[in-house]
Amino acid sequence: xxxxxxxxxxxxxxxxxxxxxxxxxxxxxxxxxxxxxxxxxxxxxxxxxxxxxxxxxxxxxxxxxxxxxxxxxxxxxxxxxxxxxxxxxxxxxxxxxxxxxxxxxxxxxxxxxxxxxxxxxxxxxxxxxxxxxxxxxxxxxxxxxxxxxxxxxxxxxxxxxxxxxxxxxxxxxxxxxxxxxxxxxxxxxxxxxxxxxxxxxxxxxxxxxxxxxxxxxxxxxxxxxxxxxxxxxxxxxxxxxxxxxxxxxxxxxxxxxxxxxxxxx
Amino acid sequence: xxxxxxxxxxxxxxxxxxxxxxxxxxxxxxxxxxxxxxxxxxxxxxxxxxxxxxxxxxxxxxxxxxxxxxxxxxxxxxxxxxxxxxxxxxxxxxxxxxxxxxxxxxxxxxxxxxxxxxxxxxxxxxxxxxxxxxxxxxxxxxxxxxxxxxxxxxxxxxxxxxxxxxxxxxxxxxxxxxxxxxxxxxxxxxxxxxxxxxxxxxxxxxxxxxxxxxxxxxxxxxxxxxxxxxxxxxxxxxxxxxxxxxxxxxxxxxxxxxxxxxxxxxxxxxxxxxxxxxxxxx
Numbered sequence: 001x002x003x004x005x006x007x008x009x010x011x012x013x014x015x016x017x018x019x020x021x022x023x024x025x026x027x028x029x030x031x032x033x034x035x036x037x038x039x040x041x042x043x044x045x046x047x048x049x050x051x052x053x054x055x056x057x058x059x060x061x062x063x064x065x066x067x068x069x070x071x072x073x074x075x076x077x078x079x080x081x082x083x084x085x086x087x088x089x090x091x092x093x094x095x096x097x098x099x100x101x102x103x104x105x106x107x108x109x110x111x112x113x114x115x116x117x118x119x120x121x122x123x124x125x126x127x128x129x130x131x132x133x134x135x136x137x138x139x140x141x142x143x144x145x146x147x148x149x150x151x152x153x154x155x156x157x158x159x160x161x162x163x164x165x166x167x168x169x170x171x172x173x174x175x176x177x178x179x180x181x182x183x184x185x186x187x188x189x190x191x192x193x194x195x196x197x198x199x200x201x202x203x204x205x206x207x208x209x210x211x212x213x214x215x216x217x218x219x220x221x222x223x224x225x226x227x228x229x230x231x232x233x234x235x236x237x238x239x240x241x242x243x244x245x246x247x248x249x250x251x252x253x254x255x256x257x258x259x260x261x262x263x264x265x
Numbered sequence: 266x267x268x269x270x271x272x273x274x275x276x277x278x279x280x281x282x283x284x285x286x287x288x289x290x291x292x293x294x295x296x297x298x299x300x301x302x303x304x305x306x307x308x309x310x311x312x313x314x315x316x317x318x319x320x321x322x323x324x325x326x327x328x329x330x331x332x333x334x335x336x337x338x339x340x341x342x343x344x345x346x347x348x349x350x351x352x353x354x355x356x357x358x359x360x361x362x363x364x365x366x367x368x369x370x371x372x373x374x375x376x377x378x379x380x381x382x383x384x385x386x387x388x389x390x391x392x393x394x395x396x397x398x399x400x401x402x403x404x405x406x407x408x409x410x411x412x413x414x415x416x417x418x419x420x421x422x423x424x425x426x427x428x429x430x431x432x433x434x435x436x437x438x439x440x441x442x443x444x445x446x447x448x449x450x451x452x453x454x455x456x457x458x459x460x461x462x463x464x465x466x467x468x469x470x471x472x473x474x475x476x477x478x479x480x481x482x483x484x485x486x487x488x489x490x491x492x493x494x495x496x497x498x499x500x501x502x503x504x505x506x507x508x509x510x511x512x513x514x515x516x517x518x519x520x521x522x523x524x525x526x527x528x529x530x531x532x533x534x535x536x537x538x539x540x541x542x543x544x545x546x547x
Contacts, residue, residue, distance in 0.1 A: 122365070123365050124364070124365050124366060124369060141363075144363070144364065144365060145363065147365065148362075148363065148364070148365060148406065151407050152359055197360060200355065200357060200360040200361075201360050201363075202323075203319060203323060203355070204355055204360055204361040204363075205363070206319065206323055206344050206345075207317060207319070207344065207348050207352075207353045208348070208361075208363070208373055208374040208377060208421070209344075209345035209348055209349075209374045209377040209378050209425075210345075210377050211345075211377065212343075212345035212377050212378050212379070213377065213378055213379030214379075215379045216376055216377060216379055217375075217376050217379050217380060217381065217382055217385065218376055218382075219368070219369060219372040219375075219376060219382065219385050219386065219389070220369070221382070
């Protein structure tokens with residue numbers, strides 16, 4: 001089940017969980033845009049604080065921290081590259097560190113911007129969001145099925161591996177190429193099983209009237225409530241403020257020359 | 266009233282020489298609980314798939330004969346229309362649950378049919394309470410046991426309000442206790458809703474006591490069609506790949522050994538009764 005650890009299947013019961021998924025998606029897009037537009041270290045820090053506050057309110061900060069930690073290796077690469085490039089331009093360790101810090105910091109915010117959406121939205125709600133975005137139902141169905149059958153396939157993979165190991169297949173030994181070749185006896189039965197399963201699924205879909213009506217109803221509907229509008233307004237105000245700061249050139253880095261010396265403008 | 270009528274039905278899958286079914290004739294009354302038994306590969310599953318139009322509409326092949334279910338001709342009625350008259354429950358519970366929560370799974374066929382939302386809500390509630398799984402409403406399919414998954418699958422079929430339910434080995438992934446509980450629920454639901462149930466099953470010992478009729482299918486033909494008791498009195502079940510429940514076997518032996526033993530018992534209760542009768546009110 002570890003594959004799907006990050007996805008919640010039962011709706012949580014905090015204020016953030018109950019928000020309309022479309023609102024959360026939009027907010028995530030705004031966070032992302034802000035992180036793309038700005039490089040100002042203070043603003044990026046504020047942005048991260050706001051995001052962290054909302055995520056802590058949803059009580060998913062542990063999962064979120066894991067996502068952030070996952071972004072660390074990539075951020076490290078960015079840190080090293082921007083450090084080197086800045087150092088070659090202006091050989092000052094302090095300034096280069098400031099630059100590298102700002103760029104890698106921004107990357108972390110950038111990568112975790114969709115956490116708000118993904119950590120507090122059930123896959124069912126995501127499917128509803130896709131449907132609301134006028135995506136044909138077949139695509140939504142494919143999305144839900146992919147999530148639905150991932151654990152089933154993972155179990156199947158484990159079974160096949162166990163079965164082939166019991167027949168003497170060595171999966172963890174030998175040179176790299178041999179190990180690759182040893183995957184063939186795993187992949188072939190897995191593929192056969194997948195094809196067989198797809199037949200059974202098609203049969204069951206047929207019996208469950210899949211595609212019977214052009215106008216499919218859905219049991220659950222997304223409705224904007226007052227809380228959703230309020231949350232969206234707050235997010236929009238912050239977003240507009242962030243954009244205005246950029247347009248008017250009021251970034252702290254520009255206003256305070258001391259800051260501007262060490263951090264990118 | 267006959268709810269299922271099969272007349273001289275034969276079917277051969279495309280690309281196969283040997284017919285899967287040959288000259289099947291079967292009539293089933295409304296409200297019956299029919300147990301279908303027989304060896305694997307004998308044609309039981311094919312027969313089930315003929316009743317809801319999967320054969321010949323989904324599986325191609327050579328089809329002849331006539332199948333009428335609830336007044337509809339199975340080979341000519343679209344499957345989604347037929348499904349609202351004949352529900353089908355498959356063997357593998359994993360492959361018939363599509364959604365990420367029990368509730369949306371039960372709603373799935375109704376949503377596909379484009380029913381009004383209020384009606385879907387009402388039917389989902391009804392199906393949940395009929396199968397006694399209200400408490401599982403928000404669970405995801407991976408959080409359910411095999412028995413619970415099969416209950417959800419049955420509920421989602423019941424939500425379409427069919428008059429006939431066909432089940433193709435619904436308990437083969439379940440442990441004996443879950444299987445026995447499932448049969449009990451199926452029988453309760455059948456009598457409560459006045460459904461007709463066709464159950465393909467290898468666990469004859471658990472199912473036979475509830476069945477009003479036994480149909481044995483082997484090599485594409487109906488070998489036996491009648492009351493379960495008579496089959497065990499007249500035939501050797503092992504010859505046709507049917508399990509021989511121990512209590513039946515024992516009572517057949519008792520009957521041979523004792524003249525005063527009056528009948529072949531198909532469940533332990535009957536056996537107990539028989540022993541009590543012989544011992545004069547033990």
